[in-house]
Amino acid sequence: MALAFSPEADREITDIIGRYPERAAALIPVLFVAQDEFTYLSEEVLELVAERLDLPAAKVLNTATFYTMLRKAPVGKHHVQVCRTLSCYLRGADQLMATAQRKLGIAPGETTGDGRFTLEGVECLAACGTAPIVRINDVYHENVTPASLERLLDALASGKGEPVGGGGGD
Amino acid sequence: MAVQTTNHLLRRGMGKDWRDLATYRAAGGYQAVKKAHQMGPAAVIEEVKQGSVRGRGGAGFPAGIKWGFLPKDSDKPRYLVINADEGEPGTFKDTYFLKEDPHRLIEGCIIACMALNAHACYIYIRGEFAEQIRTTWKAIRDCYAAGILGRSVMGIPFALDIYVHPGAGAYICGEETALLESLEGKPGRPRMKPPFPAVIGAFGSPTIINNVETIAAVPLVIEHGAAWWTALGVDRDGGPRLVGVSGHVERPGLFEVPTGTNLKDVIYELAGGPLGGRAIKAVIPGGSSCKVLRGDEIDVPMTIDGLRAVGSMLGTCGIIVMVEGTCIVRALQRLSHFYAHESCGQCTPCREGTGWLARLVDQLEAGTAKQGDVDTLLDVANEIDGNTICALGEAAAWPVQSYVAKFRDEFQAHIDHHGCPYGDHPTPGGFDVPGLPSVSPHA
Numbered sequence: 001m002a003l004a005f006s007p008e009a010d011r012e013i014t015d016i017i018g019r020y021p022e023r024a025a026a027l028i029p030v031l032f033v034a035q036d037e038f039t040y041l042s043e044e045v046l047e048l049v050a051e052r053l054d055l056p057a058a059k060v061l062n063t064a065t066f067y068t069m070l071r072k073a074p075v076g077k078h079h080v081q082v083c084r085t086l087s088c089y090l091r092g093a094d095q096l097m098a099t100a101q102r103k104l105g106i107a108p109g110e111t112t113g114d115g116r117f118t119l120e121g122v123e124c125l126a127a128c129g130t131a132p133i134v135r136i137n138d139v140y141h142e143n144v145t146p147a148s149l150e151r152l153l154d155a156l157a158s159g160k161g162e163p164v165g166g167g168g169g170d
Numbered sequence: 171m172a173v174q175t176t177n178h179l180l181r182r183g184m185g186k187d188w189r190d191l192a193t194y195r196a197a198g199g200y201q202a203v204k205k206a207h208q209m210g211p212a213a214v215i216e217e218v219k220q221g222s223v224r225g226r227g228g229a230g231f232p233a234g235i236k237w238g239f240l241p242k243d244s245d246k247p248r249y250l251v252i253n254a255d256e257g258e259p260g261t262f263k264d265t266y267f268l269k270e271d272p273h274r275l276i277e278g279c280i281i282a283c284m285a286l287n288a289h290a291c292y293i294y295i296r297g298e299f300a301e302q303i304r305t306t307w308k309a310i311r312d313c314y315a316a317g318i319l320g321r322s323v324m325g326i327p328f329a330l331d332i333y334v335h336p337g338a339g340a341y342i343c344g345e346e347t348a349l350l351e352s353l354e355g356k357p358g359r360p361r362m363k364p365p366f367p368a369v370i371g372a373f374g375s376p377t378i379i380n381n382v383e384t385i386a387a388v389p390l391v392i393e394h395g396a397a398w399w400t401a402l403g404v405d406r407d408g409g410p411r412l413v414g415v416s417g418h419v420e421r422p423g424l425f426e427v428p429t430g431t432n433l434k435d436v437i438y439e440l441a442g443g444p445l446g447g448r449a450i451k452a453v454i455p456g457g458s459s460c461k462v463l464r465g466d467e468i469d470v471p472m473t474i475d476g477l478r479a480v481g482s483m484l485g486t487c488g489i490i491v492m493v494e495g496t497c498i499v500r501a502l503q504r505l506s507h508f509y510a511h512e513s514c515g516q517c518t519p520c521r522e523g524t525g526w527l528a529r530l531v532d533q534l535e536a537g538t539a540k541q542g543d544v545d546t547l548l549d550v551a552n553e554i555d556g557n558t559i560c561a562l563g564e565a566a567a568w569p570v571q572s573y574v575a576k577f578r579d580e581f582q583a584h585i586d587h588h589g590c591p592y593g594d595h596p597t598p599g600g601f602d603v604p605g606l607p608s609v610s611p612h613a
């Protein structure tokens with residue numbers, strides 16, 4: 001069956017297009033809508049976006065590949081992003097990364113076999129005053145310690161952690 | 171000397187939820203829009219000029235003067251674009267407005283748009299800020315519902331739309347022309363200047379780009395007047411500023427101080443001093459792109475000129491403190507990887523050079539660098555500096571140049587010892603360093 005946007009997503013896309021004098025400007029916010037809808041931007045999804053915005057597929061691909069938050073591959077249900085930039089490093093980010101690796105049994109950039117966790121090192125999240133920071137899906141966790149991260153990951157693994165949303169778009 | 175803090179911009183701890191439109195208005199919010207309307211565009215621009223509002227995005231360009239660059243004779247639409255990409259490591263101030271006081275920013279956008287005769291404004295917020303995006307959108311929608319935005323502004327016959335546009339995880343999009351590319355749906359690759367955005371900006375039209383904190387200052391300047399504002403700063407550098415302190419201090423956080431407050435006092439008095447009472451080894455005064463200062467160089471006023479006088483920059487006022495016991499090579503390694511990762515790749519000196527810097531610093535830190543590699547590192551940094559389309563090149567080169575200039579012995583020691591002299595504990599941030607008392611930032 002051909003891929004299609006849900007009626008809600010389609011309405012949102014129409015609303016987004018109306019914000020700009022040029023249709024191409026809607027591309028990044030619409031890619032976020034597509035990512036929320038289909039979890040990641042497969043080739044098929046990119047084609048659907050190109051069609052919906054009436055843009056060349058190459059243009060859509062060119063933009064999608066430039067940005068790290070636009071995902072070209074599936075990620076785990078819980079996307080664990082450990083900030084590794086200076087302020088977080090100075091407050092123990094490496095120990096958090098080591099804790100996460102040990103707990104999840106994967107290296108940065110990998111996803112657990114059951115598809116539940118993806119681990120990633122990311123750059124400064126602009127919350128350096130409450131470093132170190134771990135962002136899980138779109139929620140920031142501040143002043144994280146190895147012990148608090150362990151508790152957090154345990155809670156998520158047992159399904160008791162707070163449900164957290166997906167992409168960054170509106 | 172007791173440091174004076176102010177609470178004009180940073181209004182935490184007053185028991186108020188500033189996100190709520192009624193709360194914001196009850197405290198006089200949106201009154202400055204009416205006053206600006208009575209004053210008229212020319213007088214508003216003049217007031218902002220007189221207030222010496224220097225750009226808070228890092229470069230410190232005077233906002234009123236920038237506004238004057240819009241061509242008078244163009245019949246194209248004009249745009250105001252707000253830079254809320256907040257990506258400079260060590261900087262966490264614009265997030266305050268987006269998350270806790272979005273109406274202050276919106277009120278500033280309205281006043282600026284009326285002064286610039288712009289009928290559309292885009293707030294470009296970094297994609298990771300999901301909560302900030304939601305909160306700012308909510309505030310905008312509340313304004314539409316209250317007749318503050320839309321076909322008219324509070325009964326003033328001026329149509330204005332404000333939109334949030336999400337970024338998608340690229341530091342380079344904080345550079346103003348990369349931001350415009352990104353706003354237009356393209357990869358965030360900086361444009362050659364000229365033409366400057368004031369002439370050809372978003373969608374080929376004249377565009378003013380300002381940082382969040384710059385625009386959030388505007389309602390205060392209009393409400394209280396330029397003289398009041400400049401009295402909170404220094405000559406030609408007006409108003410208070412938001413200052414973030416992170417790294418090795420007892421009380422990291424965000425503070426508001428008059429421009430000109432002493433950097434050392436901010437660290438010792440507001441941020442509780444260095445962690446564990448150690449000596450301060452190094453301070454980055456205004457975001458990671460600034461040149462580093464040694465612990466004995468920080469007795470300076472936080473003004474654009476004051477930091478320039480000691481060979482660094484006021485930048486974004488994002489202060490990062492490192493205490494004795496921190497491996498300076500390891501600290502630089504973090505930043506060099508950051509810049510290599512964030513280079514957009516369109517100019518060769520930056521694309522190749524930032525990768526080369528990161529690899530050389532890796533080798534230095536691991537102890538596999540050769541004699542002479544400290545000079546090689548400097549050579550590469552000097553090759554980048556000044557030879558690129560945008561300032562990311564300099565942002566990558568300046569830390570290297572200054573860390574080596576100030577801590578050369580430590581780089582050399584890594585070569586001579588075939589490894590890091592600090593062993594497996596290159597930071598004392600909460601972890602044991604051999605020979606040093608252990609401290610915990612979380613105690």
Ligand SMILES: Cc1cc2nc3c(=O)[nH]c(=O)nc-3n(C[C@H](O)[C@H](O)[C@H](O)COP(=O)(O)O)c2cc1C
Pocket residue numbers: 224225226227228229230231233253254255256257258341342343344345346347379380381382384385560561562565
């Ligand atoms: C690599 C790079 C990254 C930048 N990142 C930001 C940023 O995240 N936020 C910001 O306001 N300005 C940033 N700037 C500065 C902007 O280009 C521009 O000077 C600023 O938005 C102008 O606003 P202002 O005059 O109000 O400061 C960056 C510049 C460079 C070269």
Ligand code: SF4
Pocket residue numbers: 342359360512513514515516517518520521558559560561562563
């Ligand atoms: S200096 Fe670097 S980031 Fe800037 S345009 Fe050149 S390659 Fe891109």
Ligand code: FES
Pocket residue numbers: 083084085086087088089123124125126127128131132133259260261
């Ligand atoms: S360094 Fe981690 S949030 Fe800034």
